[in-house]
Amino acid sequence: MSVSAKDSYQKLKTAAQEKVKSLNDRPVVWVGTATCGKAAGAVDVREFFKEEIEKRGLDVRVMEIGCMGHCYAEPLVIIAKPGHPRLCYGYLDEGLTRRLVQDFLEGDDPCYEFALVALDPNDFFPTFTDFPRGVYEKKIILEDCGFIDPESIDEYIARDGYEAVAGVLEMEPEEVLRQVKASTLRGRGGAGFPAGVKWEACRKAAEKTRYVICNADEGDPGAFMDRSILESNPHLVIEGMVICAYTVEAAQGYFYIRSEYPQAVRRVNNALEQARDKGLLGNNILGSGFNFDIEVFEGSGAFVCGEGSALVSSMEGEMGVPRHKPPRLTASGFRGKPTVLNNVKTFAYVPHILRKGVEWFKNTGTEKSPGTAVFTLVGKVTNQGLVEVPMGTTLRQLIFDVGESVPNEKEFKAVQIGGPSGGCLPESVLDTPIDFDSLYDAGAIMGSGGLVVLDEDDCMVAIARYFLEFTQQESCGRCTFCRLGTKHMLDILTAITRGEGEQGSLEILQELAEDVKNGSLCNLGGTAPNPVLTTLRYFGDEYEAHIKERRCPALMCTHLVAFYIIPQKCSKLCNACVGSCPTEAIYTRDDGLKAINQEKCVKCNSCLKACPPEYNAVVKLSPPELVEERERENNK
Amino acid sequence: MSAKVTLTIDEKEIRAANGDILLWTALENGIYIPNLCAVKEREMPAASCRLCFVEVEGKKKPVTACTQPVAEGMVVNTRSPRVDRLVKTAFELLISDHRLGCSKCPKNKSCELQKIAKERGFRLKSKRLKRLPKKEYIDDSAELFIFDRSRCVLCERCVWMDRHVVNSGVLGFSRRGIERSVTTFMEKKLAQSPCAGKCGKCVEVCPVGALSFKDKSERENGSPEGP
Numbered sequence: 001m002s003v004s005a006k007d008s009y010q011k012l013k014t015a016a017q018e019k020v021k022s023l024n025d026r027p028v029v030w031v032g033t034a035t036c037g038k039a040a041g042a043v044d045v046r047e048f049f050k051e052e053i054e055k056r057g058l059d060v061r062v063m064e065i066g067c068m069g070h071c072y073a074e075p076l077v078i079i080a081k082p083g084h085p086r087l088c089y090g091y092l093d094e095g096l097t098r099r100l101v102q103d104f105l106e107g108d109d110p111c112y113e114f115a116l117v118a119l120d121p122n123d124f125f126p127t128f129t130d131f132p133r134g135v136y137e138k139k140i141i142l143e144d145c146g147f148i149d150p151e152s153i154d155e156y157i158a159r160d161g162y163e164a165v166a167g168v169l170e171m172e173p174e175e176v177l178r179q180v181k182a183s184t185l186r187g188r189g190g191a192g193f194p195a196g197v198k199w200e201a202c203r204k205a206a207e208k209t210r211y212v213i214c215n216a217d218e219g220d221p222g223a224f225m226d227r228s229i230l231e232s233n234p235h236l237v238i239e240g241m242v243i244c245a246y247t248v249e250a251a252q253g254y255f256y257i258r259s260e261y262p263q264a265v266r267r268v269n270n271a272l273e274q275a276r277d278k279g280l281l282g283n284n285i286l287g288s289g290f291n292f293d294i295e296v297f298e299g300s301g302a303f304v305c306g307e308g309s310a311l312v313s314s315m316e317g318e319m320g321v322p323r324h325k326p327p328r329l330t331a332s333g334f335r336g337k338p339t340v341l342n343n344v345k346t347f348a349y350v351p352h353i354l355r356k357g358v359e360w361f362k363n364t365g366t367e368k369s370p371g372t373a374v375f376t377l378v379g380k381v382t383n384q385g386l387v388e389v390p391m392g393t394t395l396r397q398l399i400f401d402v403g404e405s406v407p408n409e410k411e412f413k414a415v416q417i418g419g420p421s422g423g424c425l426p427e428s429v430l431d432t433p434i435d436f437d438s439l440y441d442a443g444a445i446m447g448s449g450g451l452v453v454l455d456e457d458d459c460m461v462a463i464a465r466y467f468l469e470f471t472q473q474e475s476c477g478r479c480t481f482c483r484l485g486t487k488h489m490l491d492i493l494t495a496i497t498r499g500e501g502e503q504g505s506l507e508i509l510q511e512l513a514e515d516v517k518n519g520s521l522c523n524l525g526g527t528a529p530n531p532v533l534t535t536l537r538y539f540g541d542e543y544e545a546h547i548k549e550r551r552c553p554a555l556m557c558t559h560l561v562a563f564y565i566i567p568q569k570c571s572k573l574c575n576a577c578v579g580s581c582p583t584e585a586i587y588t589r590d591d592g593l594k595a596i597n598q599e600k601c602v603k604c605n606s607c608l609k610a611c612p613p614e615y616n617a618v619v620k621l622s623p624p625e626l627v628e629e630r631e632r633e634n635n636k
Numbered sequence: 637m638s639a640k641v642t643l644t645i646d647e648k649e650i651r652a653a654n655g656d657i658l659l660w661t662a663l664e665n666g667i668y669i670p671n672l673c674a675v676k677e678r679e680m681p682a683a684s685c686r687l688c689f690v691e692v693e694g695k696k697k698p699v700t701a702c703t704q705p706v707a708e709g710m711v712v713n714t715r716s717p718r719v720d721r722l723v724k725t726a727f728e729l730l731i732s733d734h735r736l737g738c739s740k741c742p743k744n745k746s747c748e749l750q751k752i753a754k755e756r757g758f759r760l761k762s763k764r765l766k767r768l769p770k771k772e773y774i775d776d777s778a779e780l781f782i783f784d785r786s787r788c789v790l791c792e793r794c795v796w797m798d799r800h801v802v803n804s805g806v807l808g809f810s811r812r813g814i815e816r817s818v819t820t821f822m823e824k825k826l827a828q829s830p831c832a833g834k835c836g837k838c839v840e841v842c843p844v845g846a847l848s849f850k851d852k853s854e855r856e857n858g859s860p861e862g863p
Contacts, residue, residue, distance in 0.1 A: 302812070319809060324683040324703045477790070477816030480686045484729035487814045488765055508764055515725040518697060518718075519686050 003287035009166030012278055016157035027060045027081040027105055029053075032074065032146060034067035034231040035263055036224070036385075040074035045092045049077070052101040060105050066232020068146025069386035073116060078147075079104060085122035087115045119147070132401045133383065138364060140372050141348035142388045145232035150267050153274035156235040162280050164351040165242050169288040176247045177203060180350065183358045184370055188345035189215055189306075190421065190447045191523070192369065192436035195346050201330035202248045205338035212245045212253040212292075213334065213341045217311060219258065219303040220419025221470060223450030225374045226344040228386050230257065230264035233348075234271035238294065240347030242281065243354060245292040248340055253294040256311055258301050269296055303420075303474035306448075307522050308333075308341050310476065321476045322522035343448065345374055365391030369435035379416070379452035382407045389434070396430040399453055410455040413554075414539070418447025420467040420474075421527030423534030424460060443534040445527065459556035460539040461546055464531045465493040471528035482525030485516035489532060498559040499623070501547035510536055550623040558603045562624035565607075567593050567634055569617035577618060580610035598627060643710040652706045657681070659688050659701035662714065669714050670723055670752040672730075672843050673791035674702040678800070682792040686726045687752065691716045698722055720756075727752060728762040733770060733814075734844070735786040736760060741845040742782075748843035749789070768814070777825035778833020781849050788818055788846035794838035798831075806831045807838060818846075 031037070031046040046062060053060045070076060073090030079100065080086045087110055089100065096114060103109045110125075118125040128134035148155040156162070168176050181196030202210055214237060218226040229237065241253050257265050272294055275281040283291045297315055304310045305320040312334045314320035333339025349371060353361045362370045369391040378384050381403040389398060395415060399405065406412045414424045423444035425432070432438050436446045454463060472486040492509050495501050513529035513536070520526045536543065545551045552560040565577070565586075572592035585600035586607060594617075596607070611618040621627055639654045645667050652661040660676055662669050672685035681702045689698040693711040698719045701712075713719070731749065738744045738760070753760055773785040790809075795818060798807040806829045810819045820826060826833035839847040 304812075321809075323680055324700070473813055475813040477811070477813045478682075478792075479684045480726045480729050483790070483814055483816060484733055484768070485725070487768060488729065488732065491766065491768075511721075511764075512725065515722055519689070519722045519726060521683055521686065 005166045005169035005286040005288045008279070008286040009162060012280075013157050013160075013163070016154035019154050020158040023061065024080065025082065027058075027079070029060060029062045029105075030065040030078040030080070030149075031062065032067055032076040032078075033064040034146075034228055035261070036067050036071045036228070037074045037076065038263070041092075042075040044094075045075045045077065045097060048094055048097040049101065052098055053105065056101065056106050058101070058105055063149050064151065065147065066145050066150045067228040067386060068232075069142060069228075069388070070116070070383070071385035072383055076116075076146075078119065079110075081105065081110075083108075084110050085118040085120040085125065085127075087112075087125065088117050088119060089114050090116045132404070133387070136389050136393060136397055136402050137387060138372055138390050139388045140352055140364070141229065141236065141345055142232075142374060142386065144236070145229060145386075148233065150232050150234055151270055153235060153271065153278060153280075156233070157278075160355065161235050161351075162239055164354040165239055165246075165280065166286055168243050168246055168354055169286055169290060173203070173247045173249060176243065176354070179354060179358050180247065183353045183361045184368075185346065185349055185353060185361070186369060186371075186436060187342055188349075188374070188448065189343035190418070190445060192446060195342060195350075198330055198342070199244060199247055199340055201328065202250075202338045202340045205331055207338050208249070209337045210248050210250040211334045211337055211339040212241050212248065212250045213311070213315075213339060214241055214253070214255045214344055214347055215306060215308075215311060215341055216255055216257040216261070216264065216344050217299045217306040218261075218344075218448060219301075219306050219474075220421075220448055220450040221467075222378045222452050223376050223419055223448055225376055225386060225449045227261050227264050229344050229348055230255075230261070231267055234264075234268045235275065236351060237344055237347045238268075238271060238275055238281070240342075240350035241294060242285065242292055243350050244340055244342070244347065246290055248338070250340070251291055251293075253292060254315065254334075255294060255296045256299055256305075256315065257296060258305075259298040260301055265296055265298060272296070302476075303470075304476045304522075304524050307524055309522070311341065312339065319476070321478050322524070324521060345449075366433065366435045368437060373434050373446070373449065375449045375451040377403050377451050377453070380406050380410065380412075380455040380458070381453040391435045392433045394431050394433055395425065398434065398451070399430070403453065406453065406455045410457065412453070413456050413458060414454045414460065414463075416452040416454060416463065416467070416531070417450070418445040418530070419450040420470045421445055421523070421530055422447045422450070423530045424454070424463060424538065425534065426538040428538075443537060444530065457554055457556060459497070459552050459554035460535045460542045461493065461552075462497050462554075462556050464535040465490065465497055467531040468493060468528065471524065475524060475528070479519075479521035479525060481516045481519040482521065482528065485512055485520075486525070486528055488512055489516070489529065493532070496543065496546045497552075497557045499546065499550040499557075501543075503547070505547060506536065506540075506543055550625075552622045555620040555622050557622075560624065561603065561620045561622045562598060562627045563596050563601055563603060563605075563607060564619055564621050564627045564630060565594050565596055566617050566619060567595075569615050570594055571615055571617075574612060574615060576610040576612055577607035580606040582606065596627075598624075641706055641708040641710075643706050643708070643712065645712040646714050654706070654708070656706050657702060658690065658692075658704040658706050658710075658712065661706050662690075662701060662712070667714060668755050669701050670727070670756065671702060672748055672752075672789055673793065675793055675796055675841065678796055682796070685730070685789065685791055687723055689719045689722045689726075690714050691719055723756065724758060727756070727758050728765050730789050731760060732762055732765045733768045734789060735770065735784070741787065742848035743842075743845035747845060773817075775826050776850075777827035779827070779850075780833055780836045781839045781847055782854075783818075783826060784846055784848070785817055787844055789844055790816060790818065791843055793841040793843065794818060794847055797838050797841050802831075802835060802837050804831045804835070 033042045075092045185195045186192040302320045310320045310322040329339045475482045477483040570593040585597045608618040670687040673682040688701040691713040775783040
């Protein structure tokens, strides 16, 4: 080694820090423009800021950042003005934008009444650690997400980015492997396979051409952790991949990103380009003689391609169909060569572990599942968004403290964890600590980290059906159990939600679910029955009600509910429901009150929404026959 | 010559070459294990029909015999309550999607599904599962044989033969899930495909009545067999 990698890195870092510092001595507005922000209107907000700032001739930079996880408050901006702590504002619109530019950027009033949180400790305004969420959250891989410009490598380097690579390049690959193994980092793709063991298997393979692939084929409904990380801090993942490649002596890596994530693809490509320019990728990385480069492969959006062998098969130009394992990918992966395939989040932990040490990493989390868990907290929960908590945090803390419980005074019913491969857990097991093994024992899986909170209005049969429909449609169809078994299960569930469930349906459903789980070729089929098995286990009475009483306890299955206007509550003076009905099913009775013609009703819910809160006269009844009963009673 | 190992299948002691695949070792020694998709020459087994489950002592779950290499001292049971349950379900699933009417099927009495049913005492009609509706698709354009997709069990044997032995690449799969099917490029009739349906190798490996040779009169008069 002629030039030390650490020296080369130090030069890069000094230059980056100077550049970042020179830019930050004037006010900056950072607009969160990850996909979640853009969906909420962040692009417009960015343009408003630019217009307003230009109009007033202010010297303020408008920059883009990724997602800091508080998706419920999007669009979000952070404003940094010398003399003030950095402040974060949420729910931005045109008015608030104008106000902030006028009062804070032009004037000097930070408009605390609109601020959500301050990012630097100060005497005026609370910071993240002053909120319940901040108490439980511990950010490792999301630390910089939403706080640095994902399109600028300098910001990443200025905050010690790529330092781990510089350190690793001066170590023997065996030593790096020893550390990763010692950290007992478990893969974040779902199953929790130890990353170090995987790397070791690849390193030991006889074949010398090896590949490193990052699995960003995130496909679970409601999950977007991987997307957010790639959009908010792509260099962190690249750094992890470089370290992995050095350890297993691979020369080529790939990002497998689904093409439905165009912004992630763009930002990763941009990051790769910048890393090459700085000599952090390509030939002779940091002058160490080590060569490694990464390309992006865009997946075409098949859920099954998140499965390792299917992913590799699709990269080779074949159909995305899994095969029997073993051989594992570490023995025969991409193009038949030894391949390490890890999830986005797994790679994101690696630079932290190498930089801060194995012991530091193991201090967080539980003994068998060290580190943190990243979740997209969605569904019926107040603070939706991306959260990172230490492993071992209980589901209750995550939902009720970090997520600040279920909104609209509704009652919590279940949490669906791990996406379509996971399960629905009821209130009684909420004290389960979040780690790979405890969740598995409860019938769910960690999965890639989707967490959907369900309340009393959600029918568990319909939820199980929803997830099974997803896996049934996404099944590749290769093996008998997954192709035909999920179809039969779905048909049974569909019948139940329509009130056509038969005696014995539940036994057949349970048997099929167990057989599909035990008999399928790959883990898509092997986990697809989980939502069904867990709802049968924890919410069996709801299934029974559907079959025996034709009743949907959550009033969600449209075939099993009917809409009814309570005459005692209805007012002659109000016509709101009549106009809202798209099928003219609502008529005015002789006494001036309203009633629903059940023959015409399509159960669209419009009248229930239209009925003013002072009356609340429209209700759903299940089973639908209750309507006749009520009408008879009222006519007496 | 690879080293020999001794293993026990259903209490019968058997010698086999180390690394041999359990399914073939059993079959060659007169021990029947149900199977549809297995092809001995195939390097990576399809393992898609999920019928050849057996118990291997020391393994937590039943394993597919077509993917399991034999090893010294291995103890195998081809029957157990768990195995029987999986095989029965897999069989019922396949039958629920398979056009019956065996008496009119050209493979009647030489069909692997019938063989499995006979060996394991399964009925050809499931009491437990409803029949899945299947779209009729019969291609009788080729001179030598008929392709009846509604009898296909997606074992992959014909596609393997076509791609890896004949090297013609005419047959492949399209769509996914319950829609997955064996097809030609752009669903062209076999007579219009590059092979023009002339070699018939794919027919030889079909375990059921999906691909069947025409008899002489059919070749002269076109297909007599309707749905």
